[in-house]
Amino acid sequence: MFKTPSLHWSSSLFYLFLIFVSVIVAVMGSLVLIRFLTRRRIDVKEEIVQNCNIGIALVLASFIWTIGLMALETIKPIMNAWYGFFTDGVQLAGLGAFIGKVFGAMMLALLIGAFTVMMALKVLMVINRDINEWEEIKGGNTAVAIVMAVTVILVGLFFQSVVSYMVVNLFGV
Amino acid sequence: MKKNCSESLVFSAFFLATLLVMSLFFAPAKGDTVFKPSWSSGFPSDKPDPIFKKKAYRWLEADGRLLETIFIFTDELLKEALESFGVQSVHRNNTSFLLRGGYKVVDRRHSIDRGSGQLTEHIRLCIDYNAVFLKFKEKMKSYAEGIATAVSLQTDKDPLLSFLTFVQQIPYRQPPDIFHKRYINGFFVPPLCLSEGYGDCDSKAVLLADLLTSRHQQEGRLGLALIDGKGVAHSILLIQRPQLPGMSSIYADNYGRFLPVETTAPGWNPGFLSPILVDLLKEGQFRFVPFE
Numbered sequence: 001m002f003k004t005p006s007l008h009w010s011s012s013l014f015y016l017f018l019i020f021v022s023v024i025v026a027v028m029g030s031l032v033l034i035r036f037l038t039r040r041r042i043d044v045k046e047e048i049v050q051n052c053n054i055g056i057a058l059v060l061a062s063f064i065w066t067i068g069l070m071a072l073e074t075i076k077p078i079m080n081a082w083y084g085f086f087t088d089g090v091q092l093a094g095l096g097a098f099i100g101k102v103f104g105a106m107m108l109a110l111l112i113g114a115f116t117v118m119m120a121l122k123v124l125m126v127i128n129r130d131i132n133e134w135e136e137i138k139g140g141n142t143a144v145a146i147v148m149a150v151t152v153i154l155v156g157l158f159f160q161s162v163v164s165y166m167v168v169n170l171f172g173v
Numbered sequence: 174m175k176k177n178c179s180e181s182l183v184f185s186a187f188f189l190a191t192l193l194v195m196s197l198f199f200a201p202a203k204g205d206t207v208f209k210p211s212w213s214s215g216f217p218s219d220k221p222d223p224i225f226k227k228k229a230y231r232w233l234e235a236d237g238r239l240l241e242t243i244f245i246f247t248d249e250l251l252k253e254a255l256e257s258f259g260v261q262s263v264h265r266n267n268t269s270f271l272l273r274g275g276y277k278v279v280d281r282r283h284s285i286d287r288g289s290g291q292l293t294e295h296i297r298l299c300i301d302y303n304a305v306f307l308k309f310k311e312k313m314k315s316y317a318e319g320i321a322t323a324v325s326l327q328t329d330k331d332p333l334l335s336f337l338t339f340v341q342q343i344p345y346r347q348p349p350d351i352f353h354k355r356y357i358n359g360f361f362v363p364p365l366c367l368s369e370g371y372g373d374c375d376s377k378a379v380l381l382a383d384l385l386t387s388r389h390q391q392e393g394r395l396g397l398a399l400i401d402g403k404g405v406a407h408s409i410l411l412i413q414r415p416q417l418p419g420m421s422s423i424y425a426d427n428y429g430r431f432l433p434v435e436t437t438a439p440g441w442n443p444g445f446l447s448p449i450l451v452d453l454l455k456e457g458q459f460r461f462v463p464f465e
Binding site for chain 1: 333334414443444449
């Protein structure tokens with residue numbers, strides 16, 4: 001494994017690819033999640049770019065952080081499985097199944113990340129039934145946005161290790 | 174009201190779907206090892222454990238091949254293995270006997286009793302893993318050759334992955350504190366770990382270290398990381414190999430960079446560990462023991 005040149009450079013490329021995919025999953029997933037949670041009442045681009053709504057930006061950032069953290073937690077188990085499958089160099093046979101598992105792992109990260117975010121927000125909304133958090137944030141209430149963002153990030157930190165263990169099981173370790 | 178109901182329904186459906194997906198991935202681990210020693214695994218409690226002289230091993234190599242080999246243990250080796258480490262069980266609390274039995278002092282503190290003014294010395298002992306490693310690294314040569322022959326390993330090829338696959342599939346079980354009337358504190362020296370067919374984290378780590386050293390000219394140093402923190406007590410082997418993308422590593426002053434190697438469960442390649450252990454290593458909650 002350590003003296004296989006093709007494995008060295010292919011592993012580097014694959015590692016960079018995984019980081020890139022994690023970022024894409026985090027950003028795209030967060031944008032879709034906000035649209036779903038707000039029932040498309042809030043146009044994120046318009047709020048951030050045109051209205052300079054810091055509250056929306058904070059909440060979006062917390063979503064990206066949480067989902068991105070979940071996606072990044074999948075990278076080590078995926079690389080462990082990568083080296084296990086391709087010890088003597090990358091072979092085409094089995095590569096398709098491996099890529100499928102990688103895709104499954106990323107979707108798992110997105111699913112758990114989205115569930116974590118939704119659960120955090122649900123808890124907050126149940127506690128504060130008299131406040132419509134999204135309307136407040138849309139109206140420019142940065143304080144509510146900060147509370148939401150911190151709650152999402154904290155719950156995400158608790159669930160961070162779950163993703164890693166589940167991906168390890170996915171690859172049969 | 175209707176919006177609240179539909180929102181709750183969506184949330185509940187999403188929650189149930191996630192639970193279903195999670196339950197699929199928390200299924201019992203697939204592919205139990207086929208590592209089956211040739212004797213019965215039960216030991217009668219009222220009879221002394223027999224020392225085995227011959228043992229057949231079957232294990233699954235990384236490429237899917239089912240391999241088999243037979244190890245023979247001479248009386249002299251087993252006797253030496255038994256007597257080289259540990260003390261008679263009656264002396265288990267005697268520091269001087271323990272120091273002669275393969276332990277070393279890792280911490281020494283003094284305290285003074287305020288009432289009587291008496292000075293008391295507190296000594297913390299630990300197994301001298303380096304001494305055990307050095308003692309058996311030549312004696313494990315024939316067993317390393319046996320594994321290499323079974324794997325059809327070329328002479329110039331790094332045996333790390335093959336030996337690691339073998340050791341990981343040795344059943345994980347805590348050795349007894351008392352073994353053949355000797356206090357061994359739950360640690361099997363490498364010949365005993367192989368002859369008994371099971372071992373815990375430190376037993377298997379030292380076994381792998383000796384197999385690697387006896388078969389292959391070392392590319393770099395070996396070491397042991399004794400992790401102790403947050404309720405976790407674990408030992409992992411440290412090896413010096415190039416760090417590939419995604420791998421964790423530890424840097425030890427005066428010794429260089431090491432990759433951690435997990436020996437207790439199949440599927441962990443060099444440089445990869447359970448996330449809990451990675452966190453503990455990052456926090457420095459371990460003691461580094463070089464093999465030299």
